[in-house]
Amino acid sequence: MSVPVSGRAASPLARALRRNRLLSAATALLVLIVLAVVILPPFLPDANATDPVHRLLPPSADHLLGTDSYGRDVFSRLVSGGRTSLGLSALITVCAAFTGMVIGLVSGFYRAVDAVVMRIMDAWMSFPAIILAMALAIGLGASIWTELIALTVLFTPFTARVIRSRVLSVAARQYIGAARVSGMRPAKILVVHVLPNVLPLALVQVVILSASAMLVDGAMSFLGMGIAPPTPTWGNMIAEGRSYLVQAPWLIVVPGLAIMACVLLLNLIGSSMRDVVDPRARALGDLQRLRARGAAR
Amino acid sequence: APSANTAADAGPPVRGGNLIVAVPTDPQSLDMVANPGQVTAHIGNLLYEKLFEVDKEFAARPMLVETYETSSDRLTYTFELRKGVTFHDGSPLTAEDVVASLQRWLKSHVTGQQVAPDVVTLKAKGDDTVLLKLKEPRYPLIDELASPGAEIYAAKNLEGVPATGFTDKGAIGTGPYKLASWDIGRQVVLERYGNYKSRADQDWGGQAGAKQAYLDTITYKVVADQDALVNGLQTGQWQHAMPGNDQYTALKENASIVVGNVAGANQNVIIPNHAKGSKFADVRARQALNLLMDKPAMNAATGGGPDLTAAVGAMVSEDNPALYSTVGDEVYKQHDPAKAKELFAQAGVKAGDTVRIVTSNSYPQFAQWAVLLQDQLAQIDIKTKIDTYDFPTMLGTINKDPGGWDLTTLFFNAALTSPSQMPAVTLGAFNGSASPEIAALVREYNAVTSPVQAKEVMDKLQALVWEQLPVITLSQSRLYAAWSPELKGYDGFYRVFWNSWLKR
Amino acid sequence: MSLLNLTDVTIGVTQDTAGHEERLDLVHGLTLDVVAGQTLCVVGESGSGKTVTALSVVRLLEFVAPVYTEGEIAVGGVDVTRLGAEQMRAYRGARIGMIFQEALDSLNPAQRVGAQLLEAYRPDGVPARGGLKARRAAEAKAKALLAEVGLTDTARIMALYPHQMSGGMQQRVMIAMALMSDPDILIADEPTTALDVTTQAEILALFQRVQREHRTACVFITHDMGVAAEIADRIAVMYRGRLVEIGDKLDILTAPRHPYTRALLECVPRLGVSRREGFPTISEARLRAVTEGTAGRDEPVTETLRLPDAPAPVGDTPPLGIDRVTKVYGRRSRLARRSPVRAVNEVSLEIAPGEFFGLVGESGSGKTTLGRMVAALETPTSGRIAFGEHQITPAGLSGDERAFRRQAQLVFQDPQSSLDPRHTVARIIAEPLRELTPLRGGELDRRVAELIDEVGLPAGCADRLPAQLSGGQRQRVSIARAVAARPRLIVADEPTSALDVSVQGQVMNLLLQLRRSHGISFLFITHNLSLVLSVADRVGVMYGGELIETGTPHEIATSSAHDYTRRLLAANPDLSAYIGRHGHPSR
C-alpha cells in the first residue's frame, strides 16, 4: 500500500482562492491596481509637468481627477504615485519583515544572543522616531532610498519583538525537542518547525507593516521629511493637498482613498492567506462557515 | 466677505475685553535685537517703542522723541525725549536707557551693524537729551532708527544680557501693553499698561501717533497648523490670524470672516549662488535663469491670486512710496527659454548638467518654486537635484560647503526703511553677491540730502540689481489677515491692536 | 429507569475535500443506555469513537469541528440534539458533568482552581446568581468536595494554579469540579490514564464512593480492562465506530458474546504471564471472517506473535551507562521564594545491549526527566551518561550529535505537544528518515507508508494533522517516528498509555521484533505494571527522584523489599481475579 506523502490534490493557495470568493476578488483587484500602476504611466500626461496657471481645477474630461496646486494632472500623479507608494511599501515591508523576522527568530531561538539583541532593540525603539527619520533624511538626503532605510530601521524592532515573543512560546513546545531527537540541526528546526508556526503572526505583521509604510510615508511628507519633490507618492499627495481641503477636496480624498483601498485589500488578502498558512485557523474557518450556514447547530 | 472696516460701521470704541490672536509660532524671545522673528516683532510692537516709529506709509514719525535737531553738516543729531514716559515697571525713561539700547542695536542688530561704522559717539546729555555724532552724513538714519531692532529698553535690564537675548523678565518697554504672562509654546498674554503716556497727536496710522489701549488683554495663541488656524477662526476660538496664501480664497468666500490686506509685503526671491563652484558664478548664467523663469506661472502657484501677488521686480513694498521703485521691471518681465538656453551654454552650463537646489520646508512655497524651476530647467534639458531641509539644516548645509549649491529660495520682508536692509545688500556674504558697485551705491544713498535724490539713487540701485542679479525677484506677496467682524478699529497694520476694540 | 438513552446515533464530520463537502461518519448507529446510579464502562479499540460519542452527548464537538449528529440522544427523556444553544447549556454541568483525560490541558492555566470550581456551582440546576450568599454557599461546597476527593488542605489548594499541582491532584480537582453542579450523569474520558497505579487506585476508589454517595450515573471510558472490571456495573464495547456488545460486567468479562470482546480480553497482559516472545493481537481478517460467519464462532480471532528464540544480534549496540546522575530544576535564588526541585537524584543504572529495561514509579518521580537526559534533550546537573562513544555530561553531549541521534531515539510522553500541529502524519514520520538516513523520494514514501502500517494506523491518516487524530493514533505516530531510523536505543516514555490492549500488543510486538532483529535496547517508562512485568528483562522502580530498586520482573513481583513497590503491586488493577474465578477464557 502506498501513501502519498507530499502530493496533494491542489495547492492550498489555489484551493483557498477557489473557495474564498472574497479573497479572489481582493487579489484580482490588487493585481489590477498593480498592473495599472505599472503599465499606465506612459499613456498618461507627464505626472511632473507643471502648469500653475491651471491649478486646482476640478475633475473634468481633460483632467480626470482635476489638477493640483502646481497644475499637474492628479490622475497621472495618482498612477505614478501609486507606483512609488506601492513599490516603496512593498520594499519596506519586505525589508522590515525580513530583518525583523531574522532578528526575532534568532534572538528568540538562540537564547545566548537574546539578552544583548533585545537590549539593542529596546534602545533602538526608544529613540524617538522623528529624530531617527530626520537624522537619516538629513544625512542621506531625502530620496526613496532614504525613506526605505528610515522606515525599515523604524519598523524592524517592532516586528522583531512580536516575532520573538511567539518564537519563545513555540520553542518551548515538545515538538521542537522531537525534531532535535530526529537529528535536525537547530538552524533547520528554526526553518522547518519554528518559522511555519510563527508565519501566521508574521503575515499579520506584514499587513500591519505595509499599511504602516504607506501611512508613515504620508506622515513623513506631512512633516516635510518625505520623498523629495516632485516624485509623487500617495502620502505626499495627501500632505500637499491638505491646504486645499475646502477649495479642492479631491486632492486629499483621491490619494486617501487609494491608500485605504490598497491597505484594505492587503488586509483582506493577509487574513485569508493566514487561514491558508495556518491549518488550524483553516479548520476553524471551515467550522465558522458551516456554523454560519447552520450545518452544525 | 465684507472688506476692511470702515469707520462708519465701527461705532464708538468699547473699552474692555480680551482679543485672542493666533500666531504661527511661539515668539521664542521677546528681545527684538536677539530675535528678528516676525511674531516677536509684532508682539514687540505693542510692548516697546522706538525713538521714531513708521506711519502707514513707512515714513518715520517721532515717538519717544519730542523734537530733534540735525547740525548743518548733517553729522550731529540731538534728540530731546518726551517727558513723563515710564517703563512698565514704573521707572521713568531716561537718555541713559536710550544710549544703552541703541548701543546694543549698533553692536548686535543687522541694521544697527550697517549703521555702526558711521557712528562716532552716542551719549546722553542730561536726563532727556541724547547726542549722536556721525563720521559721514547718513541720509536714512532716522528711518533706520524707526526700523525693528531699535526699540528702547530700560538700561538696567540690558546689563549682562547674553547674546541670545533677555528672557521674559527683560521684556519691559514703554508701549501701551505690558507682558502679563508667557506660557512658552502655548500663549503670550499682554495686558493694558495703565500708566501709558500716549502722544497727543492724532493717529498717524501704522505704528506712529496716539495710541489708545481699549482692549484689557491681548492673548497670542500659538497655532502652528494652517488648518487649525483657519478652523479656529471660523469656530470663534480666536479673532485674528494671518493664514497662508493657500487659505486666502476659501476665507475670502466666507461671509463670517473679514479678510483684508496688511501693510507691507514679502519679496519672493530665487537666490543664485555667486561663489566659486556654483553654476551661477557667471552673470550670464544668472541672466539665463532670469530669462528662463516663467514668473507668472511660479507666482500663480504661490496662491492667493492677484489680490496677494504683485508681479513687480521692486525690492521694497508699494506701501513705502519713498523707496518703491519699478526700475528694471523690463528685465524682470523678460521670458525667453530659447535665449536662456543659449546664454546658459555661453556660461558653460550645458544640457545634461545638474543644478543643485537647496530649499527648506519652513514655507510650502519654497518647495513649490523649486519644483517649478526644476520643471522649467528640464524643458531645456538641464537636470536638477532638489534637497529639502528644515531651515537650520539648509543654512548649515550652505555654510558648510559654500560652493556646493546653486540655487535656493527665500522671501524677505519688503517693508523697509533703507537700502541697508535690502536682501540684495545684506545677502552679500551669504551667496557671495557682494560687489563694489552695490556698496558704492549704498554709500551714495547715505550721502543724499533730499527725498528726490534718494529716489534717484534708489532707482540706480534697483537697476544695478537687475543687472548683477544678486537675487532674482519673483514677485511681491502682499500680506493679509483674517479677523472676526467683532474686531473693530483694526487698520490692517501687522498685528497692531491699540486703537482696536471688540464689539459685542 | 435509564437516564441517558442513545438511539441509533450516527456522528460524523463534514470535510472539505477538493472544493466539495464530504461527510465522514465516525460513529454509526449507536444504541445504548445508562441507568441511574450505575456505572457504564466504555471500552474498545483506540479510535473507535468513544471520545467522539462522549463529546456529542454534551454537544461539545460542535465548538471545535463541523459535526453532524443523527438519531436521538435523550437525557431524562429529552432529545438534546434538538435543543437550542441556550437550552443545551442548562444540560451541561447541571445534568451532565464531564471529566477529561488531559487534566492539565483541561484546566484554565490563568485561573486559580478555586475560581474554576466556584464557577461550576449550580444550585438547583441554574447558575448561581447574586452576591455573597451564593458565593459563600459555593465556597462551602467546593471545600467540602475538595475534602471529599482527598485534598484536605482546601484553602491552599483553592489558591493554586493548575500547573502548580501534580497530575493526580489535577484529576481530583476535575472530579470535584464535575460534582460542583450535582450532575445526574458523569462522563469520564480516560481520567486515570496518565496516573501511576497507586494514584489511579485512589482516584478509582474515590470515583466509586462519589458515585455511590451522589447516586450519579457514570459513563467511564477506559482502555484498561482491569479498571473496567473494578468499577463497572455494565460494560459497552466499541469497535470501528460501532457498539459491538453491551451487558453486565460479569457477563462481558466472563462470557463475552462478540468475538471482538473475547479477543480484547485475551489480549490483556496479565501478571505472571511472560510476553517476551510476543503479544497476542487481534487479527482483523479473522475477526471479519468470524463476524461475517465465514469462520466458526469459536475460531480464535487473536494471533500471538512468536519470536524466534535466536538471541538478538547485539554486536554494535553499546551498553547504556548512567552514573550517579542528578537533575536539579531551578536555581536557588535569594530574591525569589522558590526552591530548586531535585527531579532526579543520584541515579545509577546499566542497560546491557539489547536489554529491555522497564521503569515504573510514582507520578512526578523523575522518570521522564531521566529519559530526557538519556536522550540528550536535557543535561544532567551532575553525573554522566555514557552510550558508546557518546557521553552526556553537565557540559552537554560530546561527539557528533547526528551519530548519537541515529543511535538513540525517544518516544515522548505527551504525543499531543510533541507533534508539530502544522505537519501531516506522513511528514512527521518522514522527518527522522530524511535527517538520519539516506532514504529519499519514492523509497522514503514507501518506508513511511510501511511504518504507518506497522504501528497499526489506518492508511488514511497519512495526510491528517495531529488534531484530527484520536489520542491513541497520535501516540502511534510518535512511536513510528522513533523507530523510523532504526536506532540502537529507544527511550519510550509511556508509549502505550492511550492504546487499547490489542493495538498495544501490536506496538509492543513491533518493538520486540526490532529488538530481536536489531538488538535494540529499551528504556521503557510506563505506569502499566502488568505490561512491564510481562515483557521486561529488568524493572526499576523510581520514587521521589531516586531509583529505589531494580530487579527481574519475578523479583519485583514476588520479593520486593520496598514498601512503595509493594503498594504499587497491590494497587495494580487486574483481571485475573475474574478470569481466574471463572476459569475463562482458557489459554
Add this chain to the structure above:
Amino acid sequence: MAALLLRRLRDLVLILLIVGTMMFFVVRLMPGDPAMAILGPTARPQDVEALRQSMGLTGSLWNQYLSWLGNVVQGDFGTSITYHASVIPVVAEHFLPTLTLAVISTAVSFVVAVVVTFWNAVAPRNPVAALLTRLSGLGMAIPDFWIALILVLVFAVTLRWFPSSGYVSILSDPAAAAPTLVLPVICLVIGQSALFILTLRESVLGELPQTYLRTARVKGLSERQVMLGHVLPNALMPLVTQLGSNFAMMMGGIVIIESIFVIPGLGSLLLGAVFTRDFPLVQGVTLFVALMFVLVNLLVDLSYALLDPKVRVS
C-alpha cells in the same frame, strides 16, 4: 519580581546611556546649529561664531559630550535655548498633554478592541459585530491626519459640537478639557483600535482550540462567560505587548495629531526643538522619552506576571 526590577534598572541605565550618546552625536552632526537658526541667512559669520561661543557650542565634540554627560549624571540637563528655562520643567509641562492623550486613547482602543472581538466571537452570526471586525482593516488603512482633517471639518467647523483645537489641562479643569479631547482621541482610537482588534483576534483564534475551553463549556457556562472569563485572560498577552509598544511610541509624541489640534505635547516640543536646534532640549526630551519607554515596557512585563501565573510563580 525583585530580580526583574533589578535587571530592569540595569537595562534602564544602559538604554539611557546608549540613547543619550547616540542622540548627542546624531543631533550635533546634523548641519546647522542654534546660532544659525536664530540669526538667519543675513547674519555675518563673525556674529554667528560669537553667538555659538556664548552658547558653549565650540570646542571638540568629544569634550562637549563629556561635559554634557557629566552634567546629566549630576541631574543637570542644561537650559533650553528657546525656552530660556531648565530642560526638566519644560519637558514635564509638555508631558501631561501627551500622557493624557495616550492614556485615554489607549484605554478607549483597548475597550473597543475587547468588545468588538469578543462580541464577534460570541455571536459569529451577528452582522454588526462581523462588520466591525472587518472594518478594523479599514481603520488601519485610514491615515490619521486625513481623518483628523475630516473630523474637524465635520464636527468642529460645520456642526460646532467640539472645538477644532486647543488644550486644557485635564488636571486643572476636567470639564473644560473633555470637549477638547474628543476629536483627537477619536483620531487616535480609529487606527489603534483596529490594530488591537487584529492582534486580539489573532490570539483569540489561537486560544479557541484549547482543551480547557471544553471544561468551561461543560460546566454550562454561556459563550459570553467562556469568552470573557476564560479566553480573554489567556488571549490578552499579545495585546498587552502591542499596547505597550504602541503606548511607548506615543510617549515619543503624537506629532501630527498634536500639531493639527494644537496640543502642546512632547511631539511638537521635540519637533520644534529639532527645527530650532535647541540641543539641550532635544537631548532632554529624547532621554525622557527613552525613560518612559523603558518604564512602559517594565509595566508590560509586570502585567505579564499578572496575566500569566506561570511567569509569576516560576
